[in-house]
Amino acid sequence: MDDEGLDPSAPNESEQRRMALQNILDAWDEALAEGVSADILATTAIFAALSDMVEAYGEEAVAEMAAGLPDRVRQGEFTLNRVMN
Template sequence: MEHGFNDLDALVREEKRLTAVENHSEAWAEGLSAGIEPEIIAEAALTTAIEELLRASGEPAALALIERMRERVVAGEFAPEQSRH
Protein backbone atom coordinates (compact mmCIF):
# COMPACT_ATOMS: atom_id res chain seq x y z
CA MET A 1 0.00 0.00 0.00
CA GLU A 2 2.92 2.35 0.65
CA HIS A 3 3.91 2.18 -3.03
CA GLY A 4 0.39 3.20 -4.12
CA PHE A 5 0.39 6.16 -1.73
CA ASN A 6 3.77 7.33 -3.09
CA ASP A 7 2.47 7.04 -6.67
CA LEU A 8 -0.63 9.05 -5.81
CA ASP A 9 1.48 11.66 -4.02
CA ALA A 10 3.73 11.95 -7.10
CA LEU A 11 0.71 12.35 -9.38
CA VAL A 12 -0.79 15.06 -7.18
CA ARG A 13 2.56 16.87 -7.02
CA GLU A 14 2.95 16.74 -10.82
CA GLU A 15 -0.59 18.05 -11.32
CA LYS A 16 0.18 20.95 -8.97
CA ARG A 17 3.43 21.63 -10.85
CA LEU A 18 1.62 21.70 -14.19
CA THR A 19 -1.04 24.05 -12.82
CA ALA A 20 1.67 26.36 -11.47
CA VAL A 21 3.47 26.33 -14.85
CA GLU A 22 0.20 27.21 -16.60
CA ASN A 23 -0.50 30.07 -14.18
CA HIS A 24 3.02 31.45 -14.51
CA SER A 25 2.90 31.16 -18.30
CA GLU A 26 -0.31 33.19 -18.37
CA ALA A 27 1.20 35.84 -16.08
CA TRP A 28 4.35 35.93 -18.23
CA ALA A 29 2.29 36.45 -21.40
CA GLU A 30 0.29 39.21 -19.70
CA GLY A 31 3.50 40.95 -18.66
CA LEU A 32 4.88 40.77 -22.18
CA SER A 33 1.58 42.12 -23.56
CA ALA A 34 1.90 45.03 -21.14
CA GLY A 35 5.32 45.82 -22.60
CA ILE A 36 7.39 44.53 -19.69
CA GLU A 37 10.78 43.15 -20.71
CA PRO A 38 11.38 39.43 -20.06
CA GLU A 39 14.32 40.18 -17.72
CA ILE A 40 12.09 42.33 -15.50
CA ILE A 41 9.35 39.70 -15.40
CA ALA A 42 11.91 37.00 -14.57
CA GLU A 43 13.51 39.01 -11.78
CA ALA A 44 10.12 39.81 -10.26
CA ALA A 45 9.08 36.15 -10.41
CA LEU A 46 12.32 34.92 -8.84
CA THR A 47 12.22 37.60 -6.14
CA THR A 48 8.64 36.73 -5.22
CA ALA A 49 9.40 33.00 -5.20
CA ILE A 50 12.44 33.38 -2.95
CA GLU A 51 10.63 35.73 -0.56
CA GLU A 52 7.69 33.35 -0.25
CA LEU A 53 9.91 30.31 0.23
CA LEU A 54 11.91 32.13 2.90
CA ARG A 55 8.69 33.04 4.68
CA ALA A 56 7.24 29.52 4.43
CA SER A 57 10.30 27.32 4.88
CA GLY A 58 13.27 29.40 5.96
CA GLU A 59 16.69 30.23 4.62
CA PRO A 60 18.08 26.66 4.30
CA ALA A 61 15.17 25.63 2.04
CA ALA A 62 15.53 28.77 -0.09
CA LEU A 63 19.28 28.29 -0.48
CA ALA A 64 18.80 24.61 -1.33
CA LEU A 65 16.28 25.51 -4.04
CA ILE A 66 18.59 28.17 -5.48
CA GLU A 67 21.44 25.66 -5.62
CA ARG A 68 19.25 23.00 -7.28
CA MET A 69 18.08 25.51 -9.86
CA ARG A 70 21.67 26.63 -10.48
CA GLU A 71 22.70 23.03 -11.09
CA ARG A 72 19.83 22.57 -13.53
CA VAL A 73 20.81 25.73 -15.45
CA VAL A 74 24.44 24.61 -15.66
CA ALA A 75 23.30 21.18 -16.87
CA GLY A 76 21.41 22.86 -19.71
CA GLU A 77 18.01 21.70 -18.53
CA PHE A 78 16.36 25.01 -19.42
CA ALA A 79 17.79 25.32 -22.92
CA PRO A 80 14.92 26.04 -25.36
CA GLU A 81 15.21 22.64 -27.04
CA GLN A 82 14.79 20.96 -23.62
CA SER A 83 11.48 22.65 -22.70
CA ARG A 84 9.06 20.25 -20.89
CA HIS A 85 5.91 22.30 -20.80
Protein backbone atom coordinates in the same frame (compact mmCIF):
# COMPACT_ATOMS: atom_id res chain seq x y z
CA MET B 1 -12.89 13.44 1.71
CA ASP B 2 -11.19 10.15 2.44
CA ASP B 3 -10.17 8.78 5.85
CA GLU B 4 -7.02 10.95 5.80
CA GLY B 5 -8.97 14.14 5.09
CA LEU B 6 -7.83 14.31 1.47
CA ASP B 7 -10.11 15.11 -1.43
CA PRO B 8 -9.74 12.23 -3.92
CA SER B 9 -10.99 14.47 -6.74
CA ALA B 10 -8.23 17.04 -6.10
CA PRO B 11 -5.49 17.17 -8.75
CA ASN B 12 -2.38 15.14 -7.97
CA GLU B 13 1.01 16.81 -7.54
CA SER B 14 2.00 16.39 -11.18
CA GLU B 15 -1.26 17.94 -12.38
CA GLN B 16 -0.90 20.78 -9.87
CA ARG B 17 2.61 21.51 -11.20
CA ARG B 18 1.29 21.57 -14.76
CA MET B 19 -1.57 23.87 -13.75
CA ALA B 20 0.76 26.17 -11.81
CA LEU B 21 3.18 26.47 -14.72
CA GLN B 22 0.35 27.19 -17.15
CA ASN B 23 -1.00 29.94 -14.88
CA ILE B 24 2.44 31.51 -14.57
CA LEU B 25 3.04 31.34 -18.33
CA ASP B 26 -0.36 32.93 -18.99
CA ALA B 27 0.42 35.78 -16.57
CA TRP B 28 3.87 36.12 -18.15
CA ASP B 29 2.37 36.49 -21.63
CA GLU B 30 -0.13 39.05 -20.33
CA ALA B 31 2.63 41.13 -18.72
CA LEU B 32 4.70 41.02 -21.93
CA ALA B 33 1.65 42.19 -23.88
CA GLU B 34 1.32 45.10 -21.45
CA GLY B 35 4.90 46.15 -22.17
CA VAL B 36 6.82 44.69 -19.22
CA SER B 37 10.27 43.52 -20.34
CA ALA B 38 11.14 39.83 -20.12
CA ASP B 39 14.21 40.63 -17.99
CA ILE B 40 12.15 42.53 -15.42
CA LEU B 41 9.55 39.73 -15.41
CA ALA B 42 12.23 37.11 -14.83
CA THR B 43 13.98 38.89 -11.98
CA THR B 44 10.65 39.76 -10.35
CA ALA B 45 9.44 36.15 -10.66
CA ILE B 46 12.65 34.86 -9.07
CA PHE B 47 12.32 37.41 -6.26
CA ALA B 48 8.69 36.44 -5.65
CA ALA B 49 9.47 32.72 -5.64
CA LEU B 50 12.47 33.03 -3.33
CA SER B 51 10.63 35.38 -0.96
CA ASP B 52 7.74 32.93 -0.68
CA MET B 53 10.10 30.00 -0.13
CA VAL B 54 12.07 31.88 2.55
CA GLU B 55 8.82 32.61 4.36
CA ALA B 56 7.80 28.94 4.18
CA TYR B 57 11.14 27.17 4.76
CA GLY B 58 13.58 29.73 6.15
CA GLU B 59 16.65 31.43 4.75
CA GLU B 60 19.13 28.60 5.29
CA ALA B 61 17.00 25.94 3.59
CA VAL B 62 16.42 28.20 0.59
CA ALA B 63 20.11 29.13 0.43
CA GLU B 64 21.02 25.42 0.34
CA MET B 65 18.48 24.78 -2.43
CA ALA B 66 19.73 27.79 -4.40
CA ALA B 67 23.33 26.58 -4.10
CA GLY B 68 22.42 23.67 -6.37
CA LEU B 69 20.92 25.84 -9.09
CA PRO B 70 24.10 26.49 -11.13
CA ASP B 71 24.60 22.78 -11.83
CA ARG B 72 20.93 22.29 -12.65
CA VAL B 73 21.02 25.23 -15.09
CA ARG B 74 24.19 23.88 -16.74
CA GLN B 75 22.61 20.43 -17.09
CA GLY B 76 19.73 21.97 -19.05
CA GLU B 77 16.98 21.40 -16.49
CA PHE B 78 15.52 24.85 -17.22
CA THR B 79 16.11 24.87 -20.98
CA LEU B 80 12.69 24.54 -22.61
CA ASN B 81 13.72 24.04 -26.24
CA ARG B 82 16.86 21.97 -25.79
CA VAL B 83 18.19 19.90 -28.68
CA MET B 84 19.24 16.45 -27.48
CA ASN B 85 22.31 14.95 -29.20
